[in-house]
Amino acid sequence: MELRTFVGPDLKETLARVKRELGPEAVILSTQSRRPAGGRHNWRLREIEVVAAVPPGSLPESGRPPEGDHSREGLSPLLSALHQELREVKSLLSRRLAEDPAPAWLQAYPEAAAFFHRLAAAGLSALVRGRWLAQVRPLLKGTRGPEQEQQAALQALRRLVPVSPGESAPPGGPRRVVLVGASGVGKTTTLAKLAIKAALVEGRRVGLISLDQERLGAVEQVGSFARLAGLPCQAATDRQELLRCLETLKDCEDIFIDTPGFNPCRPGLGEHLRRLLGGLPVVCHLLLPAPASEAHLALTLQAFATVSPATVILTKVDETQEVTGCVNQLCHRNLPVSYLTTGPRVPEDLEPASASRLAALVLTSRRPEAIWSRVPPSCEEVVLHAD
Template sequence: MSQTFRAATVTDAIRQAKEELGPDALILEVRRGPFDGGVEVVAMTGQTGEFAVTGYGHTGPLPRIDALGALRRRASRAASPPSGAVDPNDPGRSWGPDELDVDFIRQYGVSERLASDLAMACGAGSALRRHAAVTHVLQRRISTDDLVRTGQERVVAALVGPSGVGKTTTIAKLAAIFSASRGRRVALITTDTYRVGGIAQLKTFAEILQLPFYTVYTREDLDHALEETAQADLVLVDTPGCNPYDAAMLKEMRNLIASNTPVTCYLTLAMTGDFDELIAASQRFALFNPAGLIATKLDETRRGPAVIGLVEHIRLPLTYTCAGPLVPDDISAASPAALADLLLSAMEYRYQRELVRQ
């Protein structure tokens, strides 16, 4: 049975829960207190220390945070093909040119030349050979990269992009992955002082993950926060959503994160958007000189392969893709093989729809 613990801060409430229920207490919910402006934590005895945050402030439901559980699930998935991936033991079907042609691929914004190469690769025969051929084409033509390269001692990364694309949740996912599985010392900074509840949302993540957290209002604040987090290997900076067509707001945000410490920006875009608007947004955010692209909300669209066309057009390395709200489960490092899965899954979906029509 669950119990409710009230305190001034999330940390104090969780401490009460663990003192009462033991160190393995399962945190079910974190919410704002109804009377005194504090917080309430709903918890029960458990064995995993899993956090399931389902609401805080006025930002609506927050994603689940279960870093260790996610690592176990990732290890389990590594032993079997993910959904939509190619089963090497399945000979698969061979698509002919009438079933997957250049026009089908071009609808995802892919150039005619790349679409032709991909269409040829998709006719390679068995499922395994087809996947390998498509992966090979994408490996040659599409650039991918990681947020932190091997050997880098310190990275300060800011996620920039329009509002509603999932920057804050993506930062929480990255923080959980790098702190739990890669052994990085992570710190979080937010400049999102415009949105109601924006500070509280990331602060909640930071407290649950037990990471340093700073709120900054000016460039001087950012310089100070980066000095305070000098021992961190990875500093993740959240920014407010910017209207791509508001030049003054874009410039203001660019000036804010122009710290004395180099800050690397990553453009974050939701793949639910219109393709032409995504291209336009990337052009407007070029002001930040982004080092890579993070594509989000792939679970909310049937046009997932459009990320291939987008990366080809804007010529930025794809770093991560997000497909869901779970922290940190629903994020994946970009790879040609994963992009091949997206395209071949779209091909399979089209094939199944054609079977239904017949």
């Protein structure tokens, strides 16, 4: 065993030196606080002496511990495994960055280049990042300093995410809104939120129709909500009945129509939806659950394409930490988002979509430390609070 003595002004700094010079195998034999030589006249002055030992032959000529893998010999198996995993993640990351590097012109703007990599880490697809690059390039010209670069980067991100206000009512005209989507995505709950908002906040005459005769209790669900809210309600099973219900409620300024959950994998779904809703004076909105996988979202968008949804309502945003799969799919298809739903409460958990809010959600995607209830409403705040 080889012994070494270290002296320093405090314990923390002295132990750090021991670790630095002898490596993780060093064993601390003693620590001692003492008055330094020549410090007789200042009784407050103290220094720390640490005696440490290492196994014989483990110190190189210079007294420094060997570099590289040898420095890991003293680590526990768990730490070694973590170390190995970190190395693999690092090499995977550098391979990915090499495959999809930022373009050379972006290197002139370090802040924007860092933003580009942040978008990649959040999960935005190469295609969407390509669109961001096309947007940001003219905005970066003439910028001075990191702050202006950051503003340009944010502006390009906000422009990227398509949003559409409200339920796309024709100006002054009646709204005939159909909510479609897979089962359990929040159609009936969102219908109730929209109906309450229209009736109580906007003061419009609102009626409801349930087209969902498939699920047990679905008509009753809409009916009892209508009774509570004091709204007229009709139920239909097919296109002819739906037309009759629309006629019955013709004095309503807004009619919200609930549909059954359609399985996007069901063969012939497109044809079924076309026969049910095609050519009717209604606007369809597709509900997509934000926590679903990107593959499932792509499948759903494909399956409901025959009803040409005017907008997408992103539901259950509160149940996920990653919205980039949705954003990728919506950018690919140029489909705007009209609302976000952020919980089951009627009518509170409904937000009109905004470019700034969606950009904020993109920037906090795949960041486990992001806590949704504390997500700032704007992307500027997200960037400001970024580490």
